[in-house]
Amino acid sequence: MIHCRDVQALLPQYVADGQPAGDEYAIVQAHLHACQSCMAVVERLELVDAGLSRWPMQQPPPGLTERIMAAIDKEAPVEAWSLFPRSVWLPVLTLLVALVLAIHLTPSVEPNGAALYGQLSADPSLLLALWIGVSMAISGVGLTLALVHGRLPDEEEMDHLRHRLSDTAHRLRRLAGQ
Amino acid sequence: MNDPLAELVQRAQEGDRVALAELIRETQGRVYNLAYRILGNTQEAEDLTQEVFVRMWRALPHFRGDSKFTTWLHTITTNACLNRKRSLRRQLDKQFDATDMLEMLPSSEKGPAHDALIQDEKTRLWEMVERLPEKYRLVLTLFYQQQLSYQEIAHVLTLPLGTVKAHLNRARNALAASLEKVGIR
Numbered sequence: 423m424i425h426c427r428d429v430q431a432l433l434p435q436y437v438a439d440g441q442p443a444g445d446e447y448a449i450v451q452a453h454l455h456a457c458q459s460c461m462a463v464v465e466r467l468e469l470v471d472a473g474l475s476r477w478p479m480q481q482p483p484p485g486l487t488e489r490i491m492a493a494i495d496k497e498a499p500v501e502a503w504s505l506f507p508r509s510v511w512l513p514v515l516t517l518l519v520a521l522v523l524a525i526h527l528t529p530s531v532e533p534n535g536a537a538l539y540g541q542l543s544a545d546p547s548l549l550l551a552l553w554i555g556v557s558m559a560i561s562g563v564g565l566t567l568a569l570v571h572g573r574l575p576d577e578e579e580m581d582h583l584r585h586r587l588s589d590t591a592h593r594l595r596r597l598a599g600q
Numbered sequence: 601m602n603d604p605l606a607e608l609v610q611r612a613q614e615g616d617r618v619a620l621a622e623l624i625r626e627t628q629g630r631v632y633n634l635a636y637r638i639l640g641n642t643q644e645a646e647d648l649t650q651e652v653f654v655r656m657w658r659a660l661p662h663f664r665g666d667s668k669f670t671t672w673l674h675t676i677t678t679n680a681c682l683n684r685k686r687s688l689r690r691q692l693d694k695q696f697d698a699t700d701m702l703e704m705l706p707s708s709e710k711g712p713a714h715d716a717l718i719q720d721e722k723t724r725l726w727e728m729v730e731r732l733p734e735k736y737r738l739v740l741t742l743f744y745q746q747q748l749s750y751q752e753i754a755h756v757l758t759l760p761l762g763t764v765k766a767h768l769n770r771a772r773n774a775l776a777a778s779l780e781k782v783g784i785r
């Protein structure tokens with residue numbers, strides 16, 4: 423003998439599914455034939471289901487589409503995706519400049535090099551120290567720029583990134599499929 | 601996937617402004633109503649609707665039609681609602697909640713339920729829906745008003761199918777119990 427409480431636990435789905443026949447509902451149906459209080463629950467659930475199915479949609483306020491379009495127009499155009507955004511290429515460039523300076527323009531102790539740097543060339547180790555200093559300063563500028571441009575992405579940018587990753591995965595899968 | 605909006609979506613993706621406006625006009629009612637059900641305030645619902653469509657527009661180039669456009673839009677909308685109502689996400693994830701059934705039953709004092717008695721039957725039902733905890737309002741709206749399938753709701757809310765059905769059944773039960781308590785049948 424099935425308990426009313428167990429039957430009533432099944433009733434919302436039973437009513438929402440349109441009181442389906444079938445073995446799993448045979449016990450429920452048999453119980454409903456015999457039990458008035460469970461049948462009353464079915465009737466109330468039917469009332470709820472029918473009422474909710476006629477749920478009216480509220481009319482959105484007039485002019486909403488125009489306001490949405492205006493909000494979209496106000497948005498800055500989304501920056502096109504690039505392999506090297508400014509936050510990447512600017513520090514890279516300064517670091518490269520520093521590297522080139524350090525490697526190629528280091529004053530040599532050869533005669534013409536010495537002439538180029540005048541007096542200072544009298545002491546090559548001083549010049550070397552100076553150039554190392556300049557290179558390090560430029561590298562520092564590069565790193566600072568990288569840190570200034572580097573910030574934590576907000577939620578939308580993370581969404582964007584996820585989209586981009588899934589898009590790339592999608593393209594790769596398609597490529598692999600071909 | 602047979603999506604009646606597919607053509608508009610494609611034209612909007614190609615940068616057709618007229619198609620974009622048409623797409624928004626076709627779908628703003630759903631977004632607005634869902635937002636209104638959850639936020640319970642017309643001004644907030646309009647703000648959220650604008651926010652949702654700006655997000656939709658930004659993400660549109662990445663929409664590939666794996667799901668129906670409206671399902672995708674519902675996902676953006678519910679995420680925006682859940683962002684505003686942080687506690688709603690936690691409520692949704694809880695399948696069994698002993699306390700919220702008590703909240704759902706109309707009180708015996710003279711309150712909205714009492715006032716509801718003198719209104720017609722249909723209005724009474726909406727009153728009762730308004731009084732449900734928001735997670736039940738959300739799933740009821742998605743199922744009955746926005747006419748999403750159980751599967752689609754599970755997808756939109758990233759919940760297991762069983763949890764979606766459990767939430768809906770508890771809400772149906774609570775409404776049926778409320779009907780009994782205010783004396784309808």
Ligand SMILES: [Zn+2]
Nearest residue numbers: 426457459460
């Ligand atoms: Zn019974």
